[in-house]
Amino acid sequence: MNKVPHLIFVMYLFATNCSCYRPNFILLFADDLGFGDLGCYGHPTSLTTNLDRLAAGGLRFTDFYCTSPVCSPSRASLLTGRYQTRSGVYPGVFYPGSRGGLPLNETTIAETLKPLGYATAAIGKWHLGLGENGKYLPTRQGFDHFLGVPYSHDMGPCQNLTCFPPDIKCFGKCDVGVVTVPLMNNDVIKQQPVDFVTLEQAYSDFATDFIRQSASKQQPFFLYYSSHHTHYPQFAGPGAAGGSRRGPFGDALLEFDNTVGILLSVLEQTGALNNTLILFTSDNGPELMRMSRGGNAGLLKCGKGTTYEGGMREPAIAYWPGTIEPGVTHELASTLDVLPTIAGLAKAKLPMVQLDGFDMIDILVKHGPSKRDAMMFYPTDPSEQYGLFALRLGKYKAHFYTRGAGHSETTPDHDCHIISFLKPHDPPLLFDLESDPSENYPLSLVGRPDLEAVLQRIQAVKKQFEDSMEFGESQIDKGSDPDLEPCCTPQCTPKPSCCQCG
Numbered sequence: 001m002n003k004v005p006h007l008i009f010v011m012y013l014f015a016t017n018c019s020c021y022r023p024n025f026i027l028l029f030a031d032d033l034g035f036g037d038l039g040c041y042g043h044p045t046s047l048t049t050n051l052d053r054l055a056a057g058g059l060r061f062t063d064f065y066c067t068s069p070v071c072s073p074s075r076a077s078l079l080t081g082r083y084q085t086r087s088g089v090y091p092g093v094f095y096p097g098s099r100g101g102l103p104l105n106e107t108t109i110a111e112t113l114k115p116l117g118y119a120t121a122a123i124g125k126w127h128l129g130l131g132e133n134g135k136y137l138p139t140r141q142g143f144d145h146f147l148g149v150p151y152s153h154d155m156g157p158c159q160n161l162t163c164f165p166p167d168i169k170c171f172g173k174c175d176v177g178v179v180t181v182p183l184m185n186n187d188v189i190k191q192q193p194v195d196f197v198t199l200e201q202a203y204s205d206f207a208t209d210f211i212r213q214s215a216s217k218q219q220p221f222f223l224y225y226s227s228h229h230t231h232y233p234q235f236a237g238p239g240a241a242g243g244s245r246r247g248p249f250g251d252a253l254l255e256f257d258n259t260v261g262i263l264l265s266v267l268e269q270t271g272a273l274n275n276t277l278i279l280f281t282s283d284n285g286p287e288l289m290r291m292s293r294g295g296n297a298g299l300l301k302c303g304k305g306t307t308y309e310g311g312m313r314e315p316a317i318a319y320w321p322g323t324i325e326p327g328v329t330h331e332l333a334s335t336l337d338v339l340p341t342i343a344g345l346a347k348a349k350l351p352m353v354q355l356d357g358f359d360m361i362d363i364l365v366k367h368g369p370s371k372r373d374a375m376m377f378y379p380t381d382p383s384e385q386y387g388l389f390a391l392r393l394g395k396y397k398a399h400f401y402t403r404g405a406g407h408s409e410t411t412p413d414h415d416c417h418i419i420s421f422l423k424p425h426d427p428p429l430l431f432d433l434e435s436d437p438s439e440n441y442p443l444s445l446v447g448r449p450d451l452e453a454v455l456q457r458i459q460a461v462k463k464q465f466e467d468s469m470e471f472g473e474s475q476i477d478k479g480s481d482p483d484l485e486p487c488c489t490p491q492c493t494p495k496p497s498c499c500q501c502g
Contacts, residue, residue, distance in 0.1 A: 022116060022220040022346050023320075024276040026263065027109070027338065029078065029224070030256065031071070031125060031152075031231040033315065034286030036298020037253065041315050043296060045245045047254045050261035051317065054280060057326050058319030059364060063433075065334045065392075066284055069304055069311035069405070070380050071127050071152060072476075074283040074335065075226070079108040079128070079141075081339030081357035083376065088472030091381035094129050096155055096178050096485040100475030101129015101136025107351035109339050110142030113222050116348055119214045121145040123203050124226035127152055129475065132484060134187040143224070146186050147206045149194060150486065153228045156181035156193065163196050163235035164242075164251070170196070170233040171248065171293065179485045179496040192488040192501045196235035199228070204259045208266045215270035220346075225263075229256035232290050249293050274322045277345065277364075279338060281316040288416065289409040301439040302416035305405025307377040307389040308439055309397075310416075318364050331363050331370035332392070354468070374461050379403065387466050391458055397439070398428035398458045427455060 035041060039048045040055035067077035072093040073084030079102070084090050087106050094101065102108075110120040122138035122145070129136030130150040138146040158174035158181070180193035183202070207225060214221035228235075234252035236243075244250030260280075267273040285303040286295025288310075297303045297310030304311055316333070318324055336357035343350050344359040362368035377390035379401075389401045404420030414420060430443045430451060445451050485496060492498035 022118070024214070024220055024272055025113075025222045025342050025346075026276060026278045027222070027224045028260065028278065028280040029075075029124075029226040030280070030282040031226075031228055032284065032287050032295055032304060033230055033253075033282035034295040034297040034303060035300050035310065035313050035315055036296040037230070037286065038315050040317075042298060046250060047244045047246075048257045050257045050264060051280065053264070054260070054278060054317045054319040057321065058278075058317055059324050059326070059367070060328045061316035061318075061333055062328060062330050063332050064281060064314050064316035065312050065332075065375050066282070066314055067312075067334065067336060067376075068378060068380065069284045069306055069407075071125075071283050073378075073380075075128055076102050076106070077356075078283075078335040078338055079110075079224075080106050081336050081351075081355045082106070082353065083336070083356050083378065083469070085378060085382050085469060085471050086354065086356075088475045089128070090378075090474060090476060092476055094127060094151055094476060095480055096130070096151055097480035097482050098129060098476065098478070099131065099481055099484065100478040101131045102141065103472070103475065104135070104140060107353070108142045109342055110138075110222060110224070112142075112339065112343050112348045112351065113220075113346055114142050116346055117219065118346070119144055119210070119217075119219050119221040120224075121207070121210045121221070122148065122224045122226065123207055124148045125152060125228050125231075126150050126226070130484065130486060137184070137187055139186050145206075145210065146184065147190075147203065148184060148226070149181055149228070150184060152231065153181050153194065153196075154232055158233055161193055161196060163233055164248070165197050165238050168241075170235065172233055174233060177496070178482075179487055179499040182486045182488065184486070189486055189488045189501065192486075192499060197237050199235070199237075200255050200259060201237055201239075203227075204262050207259070207263060211263070211266050211272065212270060215272050222342075225259075227256045227259070229253060230295060232287060232293060234293060247292060249295065274320075276320065277323075277342075278319040279317070280319075281335060282314045285311040285314070287407050288411050289407055291410050299438050302404070302411070302413065303408045305380060305407030306403065306416060307379055307399070308402075308416070309433070309437060311405075311408070312377060318360075320364070324364050325367060327367055329363055329367060332372045332375060332394075333360055333363065333370055334372065334375060337372065354470075374465075376465060380405070382471075384471055388462055391462050392433065393454070393458050393461055395432055395434040396454050396458065397431045397433050398455065399425055399431075400428050400462075401425065402429065428458070430455060
């Protein structure tokens with residue numbers, strides 16, 4: 001393929017402010033997917049043909065991080081380019097009746113692109129708050145369209161629901177004592193409880209319609225496709241159920257992968273493929289407490305809920321035919337860097353706030369060096385008292401505190417378990433992640449002035465960062481109100497069990 005014409009086009013794109021030449025963006029965000037879960041990241045039985053295609057034809061990251069080992073704070077950072085501590089999306093996650101949400105004065109990727117004429121849509125899992133009268137939904141945060149669940153799909157009773165055809169019930173009970181999980185179209189409840197067997201098809205149809213309509217209008221678009229897969233409870237429709245060799249988890253992953261293939265096809269059919277940057281990653285590591293239903297961190301230590309590598313290092317792929325040369329990058333990058341990168345490519349104005357991200361354009365287009373030299377690791381419950389739990393600088397990572405998590409139970413490594421209580425480390429545990437990505441062998445400082453110097457640099461970076469950090473008011477500490485739980489028939493009794501459409 002001759003890439004010169006398209007590269008000239010891209011150079012022109014950087015120089016012009018004409019919206020008709022702006023690139024499209026598709027942001028694919030998996031849920032609880034581990035570093036070792038995809039075929040292109042080494043899993044022997046995962047069937048991820050389309051994601052593997054993106055990796056083979058695009059840029060695969062080996063050192064890409066989220067900002068939190070649980071859902072809501074990680075999503076806040078992705079969409080704002082700011083650590084969750086700044087926006088107040090901590091500790092933990094939002095629930096159906098949460099009073100708080102991602103503050104409306106935070107600027108999302110969608111709000112960054114809207115002034116340039118972009119069409120914007122969010123599909124799937126939101127989990128950044130619902131609030132009174134839907135005040136925190138995506139349509140209040142820069143998105144023209146939303147089809148999805150306002151929180152996590154396990155945040156409602158599921159023991160009698162069907163997760164796989166023909167009538168295989170969901171594994172486990174999920175959350176009881178709250179309303180069944182709703183499917184919302186913008187701010188209107190379309191279905192309650194959600195039909196898991198047809199859900200991904202509904203998302204796929206919505207996404208393809210959005211792309212086709214945008215392309216027909218020659219309008220640049222931003223699609224945020226935040227899949228529920230592969231979070232517990234796994235589910236899949238007839239196109240994927242029983243189709244993998246990996247059981248329910250593998251079937252759920254296969255269904256998500258099939259949707260990626262459908263999106264690639266519609267981009268090709270509309271002629272938009274070569275003008276579309278596709279970014280794929282996940283919100284946090286695997287929920288190992290679910291055992292074979294919970295994902296795989298590969299060679300990384302622990303998983304969801306922890307600040308070890310398995311909790312926050314994610315698979316990530318960037319794909320843009322004709323612009324991104326295929327390859328692998330070991331440069332340090334993060335979900336924080338997505339907003340600045342998209343803004344840079346679209347020639348959009350950055351939000352006038354403290355950003356924690358760096359644009360990745362040099363990494364993507366030139367396979368060049370990263371502007372990021374450090375990554376900060378906050379626990380699920382960050383506080384000014386404890387500050388950072390860990391910090392990576394270059395190839396070295398220092399743990400100031402370590403702690404296990406219930407999400408990472410059942411593994412042979414007892415450091416991952418919930419009974420591995422908070423441990424301070426002075427001096428910090430220091431690992432060389434290039435030679436020991438599994439964090440098995442702390443480096444000894446005895447007779448190593450070079451490592452003493454590394455720790456001094458890390459401490460200096462830590463102090464500078466923590467001095468700049470202003471913790472926002474905790475949105476999750478605002479608590480919950482059962483009356484805020486979304487109900488298709490709000491006047492029914494007894495709530496929550498009566499909240500069902502139809």
